Amino acid sequence: MAILIDRHTRVMTQGITGKTGQFHTRQCREYAYGRDCFVAGVNPKKAGEELESIPVFATVEEAKQKTGATVSVIYVPPAYASAAIDEAVEAGLDLVVCITEGIPVRDMLRTRARMRGKKTLLIGPNCPGIITPGELKIGIMPGAIHQQGRIGVVSRSGTLTYEAVAQLSELGLGQSTCIGIGGDPINGLKHIDVLKLFNEDSETDAVLMVGEIGGTDEEECARWVKEHMKKPVVGFIAGVTAPPGKRMGHAGAIIAGGKGTAQEKIEVMEACGIRVTRNPAEMGKLLKSVI
Known part of the structure:
Protein backbone atom coordinates (compact mmCIF):
# COMPACT_ATOMS: atom_id res chain seq x y z
CA MET A 1 0.00 0.00 0.00
CA ALA A 2 1.01 3.58 -0.57
CA ILE A 3 -1.16 6.17 1.25
CA LEU A 4 -4.85 6.31 2.20
CA ILE A 5 -6.28 3.73 -0.24
CA ASP A 6 -5.46 0.30 -1.68
CA ARG A 7 -7.20 -2.82 -3.00
CA HIS A 8 -8.67 -3.55 0.43
CA THR A 9 -10.48 -0.20 0.70
CA ARG A 10 -14.27 -0.35 0.62
CA VAL A 11 -16.01 2.62 -0.99
CA MET A 12 -19.53 4.07 -1.20
CA THR A 13 -20.71 6.64 -3.75
CA GLN A 14 -22.90 9.46 -2.46
CA GLY A 15 -24.97 10.57 -5.43
CA ILE A 16 -24.56 7.24 -7.23
CA THR A 17 -27.88 7.47 -9.09
CA GLY A 18 -27.08 10.79 -10.84
CA LYS A 19 -25.56 10.83 -14.31
CA THR A 20 -22.08 11.83 -13.10
CA GLY A 21 -22.11 9.45 -10.14
CA GLN A 22 -23.17 6.53 -12.30
CA PHE A 23 -20.59 7.20 -15.01
CA HIS A 24 -17.58 7.61 -12.75
CA THR A 25 -18.54 4.78 -10.41
CA ARG A 26 -18.58 2.50 -13.47
CA GLN A 27 -15.19 3.84 -14.58
CA CYS A 28 -13.70 3.30 -11.14
CA ARG A 29 -15.10 -0.22 -10.91
CA GLU A 30 -13.46 -1.10 -14.21
CA TYR A 31 -10.02 0.00 -12.95
CA ALA A 32 -7.82 -2.58 -11.21
CA TYR A 33 -9.60 -3.92 -8.09
CA GLY A 34 -12.49 -1.44 -8.33
CA ARG A 35 -15.18 -4.09 -8.72
CA ASP A 36 -14.30 -5.47 -5.29
CA CYS A 37 -13.90 -2.04 -3.71
CA PHE A 38 -17.06 -0.15 -4.70
CA VAL A 39 -19.71 -1.78 -2.53
CA ALA A 40 -22.47 0.77 -1.87
CA GLY A 41 -24.35 3.82 -3.05
CA VAL A 42 -26.27 6.45 -1.09
CA ASN A 43 -29.42 8.28 -2.17
CA PRO A 44 -32.28 8.68 0.32
CA LYS A 45 -34.84 8.78 -2.51
CA LYS A 46 -33.57 5.62 -4.22
CA ALA A 47 -32.91 3.36 -1.22
CA GLY A 48 -33.45 -0.30 -2.00
CA GLU A 49 -32.49 0.03 -5.66
CA GLU A 50 -29.28 -1.30 -7.25
CA LEU A 51 -26.83 0.08 -9.78
CA GLU A 52 -25.17 -2.84 -11.57
CA SER A 53 -25.36 -4.97 -8.41
CA ILE A 54 -24.27 -2.11 -6.11
CA PRO A 55 -26.97 -1.67 -3.42
CA VAL A 56 -28.26 1.84 -2.77
CA PHE A 57 -28.92 2.87 0.85
CA ALA A 58 -30.82 5.76 2.39
CA THR A 59 -27.96 6.97 4.60
CA VAL A 60 -24.19 6.83 4.87
CA GLU A 61 -24.48 5.20 8.29
CA GLU A 62 -26.62 2.38 6.89
CA ALA A 63 -24.27 1.86 3.94
CA LYS A 64 -21.33 1.67 6.36
CA GLN A 65 -23.06 -0.80 8.66
CA LYS A 66 -24.33 -3.08 5.88
CA THR A 67 -21.23 -3.16 3.64
CA GLY A 68 -18.24 -2.17 5.79
CA ALA A 69 -17.43 0.82 3.55
CA THR A 70 -15.11 3.30 5.27
CA VAL A 71 -14.53 5.71 2.36
CA SER A 72 -17.01 7.86 0.46
CA VAL A 73 -16.83 9.65 -2.89
CA ILE A 74 -19.29 12.50 -3.45
CA TYR A 75 -20.90 13.53 -6.75
CA VAL A 76 -23.79 15.40 -5.12
CA PRO A 77 -24.83 18.78 -6.68
CA PRO A 78 -23.19 21.90 -5.15
CA ALA A 79 -26.18 23.02 -3.07
CA TYR A 80 -26.26 19.71 -1.19
CA ALA A 81 -22.63 18.60 -1.29
CA SER A 82 -21.49 20.09 2.02
CA ALA A 83 -24.39 18.33 3.76
CA ALA A 84 -23.23 15.09 2.12
CA ILE A 85 -19.74 15.67 3.57
CA ASP A 86 -21.28 16.39 6.99
CA GLU A 87 -23.21 13.12 6.87
CA ALA A 88 -20.08 11.12 6.02
CA VAL A 89 -18.13 12.81 8.82
CA GLU A 90 -20.88 12.14 11.36
CA ALA A 91 -20.91 8.49 10.30
CA GLY A 92 -17.22 8.28 11.21
CA LEU A 93 -15.82 7.39 7.80
CA ASP A 94 -12.03 7.33 7.44
CA LEU A 95 -11.88 9.32 4.20
CA VAL A 96 -14.23 11.44 2.08
CA VAL A 97 -13.39 12.40 -1.51
CA CYS A 98 -15.59 15.27 -2.72
CA ILE A 99 -15.47 15.77 -6.50
CA THR A 100 -18.24 18.41 -6.62
CA GLU A 101 -17.28 21.84 -7.97
CA GLY A 102 -18.98 25.10 -7.05
CA ILE A 103 -19.86 24.48 -3.40
CA PRO A 104 -20.60 27.87 -1.74
CA VAL A 105 -17.69 29.02 0.44
CA ARG A 106 -20.04 29.67 3.37
CA ASP A 107 -21.20 26.03 3.23
CA MET A 108 -17.63 24.75 3.32
CA LEU A 109 -16.74 27.06 6.21
CA ARG A 110 -19.52 25.47 8.25
CA THR A 111 -18.48 21.97 7.20
CA ARG A 112 -14.81 22.56 8.09
CA ALA A 113 -15.91 23.81 11.53
CA ARG A 114 -18.02 20.69 12.05
CA MET A 115 -15.06 18.49 11.10
CA ARG A 116 -12.87 19.75 13.95
CA GLY A 117 -12.06 16.95 16.33
CA LYS A 118 -13.46 14.28 14.00
CA LYS A 119 -11.32 11.50 12.53
CA THR A 120 -12.51 11.83 8.92
CA LEU A 121 -10.03 13.10 6.33
CA LEU A 122 -11.36 15.11 3.38
CA ILE A 123 -9.94 15.35 -0.13
CA GLY A 124 -11.47 18.19 -2.13
CA PRO A 125 -13.96 19.55 -2.92
CA ASN A 126 -13.51 20.51 -6.58
CA CYS A 127 -10.86 17.85 -7.09
CA PRO A 128 -10.15 14.85 -9.36
CA GLY A 129 -9.72 12.47 -6.43
CA ILE A 130 -7.09 9.91 -5.47
CA ILE A 131 -5.50 6.89 -7.13
CA THR A 132 -3.09 4.21 -6.02
CA PRO A 133 -2.05 2.85 -9.44
CA GLY A 134 -2.78 -0.80 -10.08
CA GLU A 135 -4.96 -0.96 -6.96
CA LEU A 136 -7.83 1.53 -6.82
CA LYS A 137 -8.95 4.89 -8.14
CA ILE A 138 -11.58 7.05 -6.50
CA GLY A 139 -12.57 9.99 -8.67
CA ILE A 140 -12.46 11.20 -12.25
Whole structure:
Protein backbone atom coordinates (compact mmCIF):
# COMPACT_ATOMS: atom_id res chain seq x y z
CA MET A 1 0.00 0.00 0.00
CA ALA A 2 1.01 3.58 -0.57
CA ILE A 3 -1.16 6.17 1.25
CA LEU A 4 -4.85 6.31 2.20
CA ILE A 5 -6.28 3.73 -0.24
CA ASP A 6 -5.46 0.30 -1.68
CA ARG A 7 -7.20 -2.82 -3.00
CA HIS A 8 -8.67 -3.55 0.43
CA THR A 9 -10.48 -0.20 0.70
CA ARG A 10 -14.27 -0.35 0.62
CA VAL A 11 -16.01 2.62 -0.99
CA MET A 12 -19.53 4.07 -1.20
CA THR A 13 -20.71 6.64 -3.75
CA GLN A 14 -22.90 9.46 -2.46
CA GLY A 15 -24.97 10.57 -5.43
CA ILE A 16 -24.56 7.24 -7.23
CA THR A 17 -27.88 7.47 -9.09
CA GLY A 18 -27.08 10.79 -10.84
CA LYS A 19 -25.56 10.83 -14.31
CA THR A 20 -22.08 11.83 -13.10
CA GLY A 21 -22.11 9.45 -10.14
CA GLN A 22 -23.17 6.53 -12.30
CA PHE A 23 -20.59 7.20 -15.01
CA HIS A 24 -17.58 7.61 -12.75
CA THR A 25 -18.54 4.78 -10.41
CA ARG A 26 -18.58 2.50 -13.47
CA GLN A 27 -15.19 3.84 -14.58
CA CYS A 28 -13.70 3.30 -11.14
CA ARG A 29 -15.10 -0.22 -10.91
CA GLU A 30 -13.46 -1.10 -14.21
CA TYR A 31 -10.02 0.00 -12.95
CA ALA A 32 -7.82 -2.58 -11.21
CA TYR A 33 -9.60 -3.92 -8.09
CA GLY A 34 -12.49 -1.44 -8.33
CA ARG A 35 -15.18 -4.09 -8.72
CA ASP A 36 -14.30 -5.47 -5.29
CA CYS A 37 -13.90 -2.04 -3.71
CA PHE A 38 -17.06 -0.15 -4.70
CA VAL A 39 -19.71 -1.78 -2.53
CA ALA A 40 -22.47 0.77 -1.87
CA GLY A 41 -24.35 3.82 -3.05
CA VAL A 42 -26.27 6.45 -1.09
CA ASN A 43 -29.42 8.28 -2.17
CA PRO A 44 -32.28 8.68 0.32
CA LYS A 45 -34.84 8.78 -2.51
CA LYS A 46 -33.57 5.62 -4.22
CA ALA A 47 -32.91 3.36 -1.22
CA GLY A 48 -33.45 -0.30 -2.00
CA GLU A 49 -32.49 0.03 -5.66
CA GLU A 50 -29.28 -1.30 -7.25
CA LEU A 51 -26.83 0.08 -9.78
CA GLU A 52 -25.17 -2.84 -11.57
CA SER A 53 -25.36 -4.97 -8.41
CA ILE A 54 -24.27 -2.11 -6.11
CA PRO A 55 -26.97 -1.67 -3.42
CA VAL A 56 -28.26 1.84 -2.77
CA PHE A 57 -28.92 2.87 0.85
CA ALA A 58 -30.82 5.76 2.39
CA THR A 59 -27.96 6.97 4.60
CA VAL A 60 -24.19 6.83 4.87
CA GLU A 61 -24.48 5.20 8.29
CA GLU A 62 -26.62 2.38 6.89
CA ALA A 63 -24.27 1.86 3.94
CA LYS A 64 -21.33 1.67 6.36
CA GLN A 65 -23.06 -0.80 8.66
CA LYS A 66 -24.33 -3.08 5.88
CA THR A 67 -21.23 -3.16 3.64
CA GLY A 68 -18.24 -2.17 5.79
CA ALA A 69 -17.43 0.82 3.55
CA THR A 70 -15.11 3.30 5.27
CA VAL A 71 -14.53 5.71 2.36
CA SER A 72 -17.01 7.86 0.46
CA VAL A 73 -16.83 9.65 -2.89
CA ILE A 74 -19.29 12.50 -3.45
CA TYR A 75 -20.90 13.53 -6.75
CA VAL A 76 -23.79 15.40 -5.12
CA PRO A 77 -24.83 18.78 -6.68
CA PRO A 78 -23.19 21.90 -5.15
CA ALA A 79 -26.18 23.02 -3.07
CA TYR A 80 -26.26 19.71 -1.19
CA ALA A 81 -22.63 18.60 -1.29
CA SER A 82 -21.49 20.09 2.02
CA ALA A 83 -24.39 18.33 3.76
CA ALA A 84 -23.23 15.09 2.12
CA ILE A 85 -19.74 15.67 3.57
CA ASP A 86 -21.28 16.39 6.99
CA GLU A 87 -23.21 13.12 6.87
CA ALA A 88 -20.08 11.12 6.02
CA VAL A 89 -18.13 12.81 8.82
CA GLU A 90 -20.88 12.14 11.36
CA ALA A 91 -20.91 8.49 10.30
CA GLY A 92 -17.22 8.28 11.21
CA LEU A 93 -15.82 7.39 7.80
CA ASP A 94 -12.03 7.33 7.44
CA LEU A 95 -11.88 9.32 4.20
CA VAL A 96 -14.23 11.44 2.08
CA VAL A 97 -13.39 12.40 -1.51
CA CYS A 98 -15.59 15.27 -2.72
CA ILE A 99 -15.47 15.77 -6.50
CA THR A 100 -18.24 18.41 -6.62
CA GLU A 101 -17.28 21.84 -7.97
CA GLY A 102 -18.98 25.10 -7.05
CA ILE A 103 -19.86 24.48 -3.40
CA PRO A 104 -20.60 27.87 -1.74
CA VAL A 105 -17.69 29.02 0.44
CA ARG A 106 -20.04 29.67 3.37
CA ASP A 107 -21.20 26.03 3.23
CA MET A 108 -17.63 24.75 3.32
CA LEU A 109 -16.74 27.06 6.21
CA ARG A 110 -19.52 25.47 8.25
CA THR A 111 -18.48 21.97 7.20
CA ARG A 112 -14.81 22.56 8.09
CA ALA A 113 -15.91 23.81 11.53
CA ARG A 114 -18.02 20.69 12.05
CA MET A 115 -15.06 18.49 11.10
CA ARG A 116 -12.87 19.75 13.95
CA GLY A 117 -12.06 16.95 16.33
CA LYS A 118 -13.46 14.28 14.00
CA LYS A 119 -11.32 11.50 12.53
CA THR A 120 -12.51 11.83 8.92
CA LEU A 121 -10.03 13.10 6.33
CA LEU A 122 -11.36 15.11 3.38
CA ILE A 123 -9.94 15.35 -0.13
CA GLY A 124 -11.47 18.19 -2.13
CA PRO A 125 -13.96 19.55 -2.92
CA ASN A 126 -13.51 20.51 -6.58
CA CYS A 127 -10.86 17.85 -7.09
CA PRO A 128 -10.15 14.85 -9.36
CA GLY A 129 -9.72 12.47 -6.43
CA ILE A 130 -7.09 9.91 -5.47
CA ILE A 131 -5.50 6.89 -7.13
CA THR A 132 -3.09 4.21 -6.02
CA PRO A 133 -2.05 2.85 -9.44
CA GLY A 134 -2.78 -0.80 -10.08
CA GLU A 135 -4.96 -0.96 -6.96
CA LEU A 136 -7.83 1.53 -6.82
CA LYS A 137 -8.95 4.89 -8.14
CA ILE A 138 -11.58 7.05 -6.50
CA GLY A 139 -12.57 9.99 -8.67
CA ILE A 140 -12.46 11.20 -12.25
CA MET A 141 -8.79 10.86 -13.27
CA PRO A 142 -7.92 8.79 -16.38
CA GLY A 143 -6.61 5.50 -14.99
CA ALA A 144 -4.71 4.51 -18.13
CA ILE A 145 -1.95 7.11 -17.75
CA HIS A 146 -0.88 5.84 -14.32
CA GLN A 147 1.76 3.22 -13.59
CA GLN A 148 2.64 1.49 -10.35
CA GLY A 149 5.81 2.86 -8.82
CA ARG A 150 7.38 4.87 -6.03
CA ILE A 151 6.74 8.55 -6.83
CA GLY A 152 4.09 10.43 -4.88
CA VAL A 153 2.11 13.18 -6.63
CA VAL A 154 0.04 15.93 -4.98
CA SER A 155 -1.55 18.80 -6.88
CA ARG A 156 -4.12 21.56 -6.53
CA SER A 157 -4.88 21.34 -10.25
CA GLY A 158 -6.64 18.33 -11.75
CA THR A 159 -5.32 18.89 -15.26
CA LEU A 160 -1.76 19.39 -14.04
CA THR A 161 -2.07 16.21 -11.96
CA TYR A 162 -2.74 14.31 -15.18
CA GLU A 163 0.09 16.12 -16.97
CA ALA A 164 2.58 15.36 -14.19
CA VAL A 165 1.54 11.69 -14.09
CA ALA A 166 1.75 11.32 -17.87
CA GLN A 167 5.28 12.75 -17.86
CA LEU A 168 6.40 10.46 -15.06
CA SER A 169 4.93 7.37 -16.71
CA GLU A 170 6.56 8.27 -20.03
CA LEU A 171 9.91 8.35 -18.25
CA GLY A 172 9.24 4.97 -16.63
CA LEU A 173 8.62 6.50 -13.22
CA GLY A 174 5.54 4.87 -11.71
CA GLN A 175 3.53 6.42 -8.91
CA SER A 176 2.77 5.22 -5.39
CA THR A 177 -0.32 7.40 -4.88
CA CYS A 178 -1.55 10.52 -6.69
CA ILE A 179 -3.87 13.02 -5.01
CA GLY A 180 -5.63 16.03 -6.47
CA ILE A 181 -6.44 18.12 -3.39
CA GLY A 182 -8.66 20.61 -5.23
CA GLY A 183 -8.59 24.30 -6.01
CA ASP A 184 -11.19 25.75 -3.66
CA PRO A 185 -10.20 28.23 -0.93
CA ILE A 186 -11.76 26.04 1.80
CA ASN A 187 -10.85 22.39 1.38
CA GLY A 188 -9.65 19.31 3.20
CA LEU A 189 -6.13 17.93 3.01
CA LYS A 190 -3.44 20.49 2.16
CA HIS A 191 -0.07 19.92 0.53
CA ILE A 192 1.57 19.68 3.94
CA ASP A 193 -0.83 16.94 5.10
CA VAL A 194 -0.14 14.83 2.03
CA LEU A 195 3.64 15.39 2.24
CA LYS A 196 3.57 14.14 5.83
CA LEU A 197 1.87 10.94 4.66
CA PHE A 198 4.34 10.45 1.83
CA ASN A 199 7.25 11.12 4.19
CA GLU A 200 6.20 8.18 6.36
CA ASP A 201 5.31 5.85 3.47
CA SER A 202 7.92 3.16 2.88
CA GLU A 203 6.75 2.75 -0.73
CA THR A 204 7.31 6.39 -1.76
CA ASP A 205 10.83 7.53 -2.69
CA ALA A 206 10.21 11.10 -3.93
CA VAL A 207 7.35 13.57 -4.36
CA LEU A 208 6.16 15.84 -7.16
CA MET A 209 4.21 18.76 -5.72
CA VAL A 210 2.12 21.00 -8.00
CA GLY A 211 0.72 24.24 -6.65
CA GLU A 212 -0.84 27.40 -7.99
CA ILE A 213 -1.34 31.04 -7.09
CA GLY A 214 -3.50 32.01 -4.14
CA GLY A 215 -3.16 31.44 -0.42
CA THR A 216 -0.01 30.40 1.44
CA ASP A 217 -0.35 26.62 1.58
CA GLU A 218 2.65 25.90 -0.63
CA GLU A 219 4.90 28.19 1.44
CA GLU A 220 3.83 26.56 4.70
CA CYS A 221 4.43 23.14 3.20
CA ALA A 222 7.87 24.17 1.93
CA ARG A 223 8.95 25.31 5.40
CA TRP A 224 7.84 21.96 6.82
CA VAL A 225 9.73 20.14 4.05
CA LYS A 226 12.94 21.97 4.95
CA GLU A 227 12.71 20.85 8.58
CA HIS A 228 11.25 17.35 8.31
CA MET A 229 11.12 15.82 4.82
CA LYS A 230 13.42 12.83 4.36
CA LYS A 231 12.77 12.45 0.63
CA PRO A 232 13.42 14.70 -2.39
CA VAL A 233 10.59 17.01 -3.44
CA VAL A 234 10.28 18.83 -6.75
CA GLY A 235 7.64 21.42 -7.57
CA PHE A 236 5.82 23.53 -10.10
CA ILE A 237 3.62 26.58 -9.46
CA ALA A 238 0.94 27.50 -11.99
CA GLY A 239 -0.02 31.13 -12.56
CA VAL A 240 3.28 32.96 -13.03
CA THR A 241 1.66 35.45 -15.43
CA ALA A 242 -1.62 35.85 -13.53
CA PRO A 243 -2.58 39.49 -12.74
CA PRO A 244 -3.28 40.30 -9.06
CA GLY A 245 -6.95 40.43 -8.10
CA LYS A 246 -8.15 38.25 -10.97
CA ARG A 247 -9.39 34.76 -10.15
CA MET A 248 -7.76 32.21 -12.44
CA GLY A 249 -9.80 29.06 -12.98
CA HIS A 250 -10.07 27.84 -9.40
CA ALA A 251 -11.95 29.70 -6.70
CA GLY A 252 -8.82 29.70 -4.55
CA ALA A 253 -6.45 30.78 -7.32
CA ILE A 254 -6.40 34.51 -6.69
CA ILE A 255 -3.61 36.84 -5.61
CA ALA A 256 -5.10 39.01 -2.87
CA GLY A 257 -3.64 41.32 -0.25
CA GLY A 258 -0.21 41.00 -1.85
CA LYS A 259 -0.07 37.31 -0.95
CA GLY A 260 -0.11 34.19 -3.05
CA THR A 261 1.91 35.17 -6.11
CA ALA A 262 3.67 32.44 -8.05
CA GLN A 263 7.03 34.14 -7.67
CA GLU A 264 6.67 34.39 -3.90
CA LYS A 265 5.81 30.70 -3.67
CA ILE A 266 8.70 29.67 -5.92
CA GLU A 267 11.20 31.72 -3.90
CA VAL A 268 10.10 30.18 -0.60
CA MET A 269 10.08 26.65 -2.05
CA GLU A 270 13.58 27.02 -3.50
CA ALA A 271 14.89 28.55 -0.28
CA CYS A 272 13.59 25.46 1.52
CA GLY A 273 15.42 23.02 -0.73
CA ILE A 274 12.60 22.14 -3.16
CA ARG A 275 13.72 22.03 -6.78
CA VAL A 276 11.21 24.03 -8.84
CA THR A 277 10.70 24.20 -12.60
CA ARG A 278 9.07 27.17 -14.30
CA ASN A 279 8.16 24.99 -17.28
CA PRO A 280 5.26 22.55 -16.80
CA ALA A 281 6.66 20.37 -19.59
CA GLU A 282 9.76 19.69 -17.46
CA MET A 283 8.11 18.37 -14.27
CA GLY A 284 8.88 14.72 -14.97
CA LYS A 285 12.46 15.33 -16.12
CA LEU A 286 13.20 17.44 -13.04
CA LEU A 287 11.89 14.70 -10.76
CA LYS A 288 13.97 12.09 -12.54
CA SER A 289 17.09 14.23 -12.10
CA VAL A 290 16.84 14.19 -8.30
CA ILE A 291 16.46 10.43 -7.70
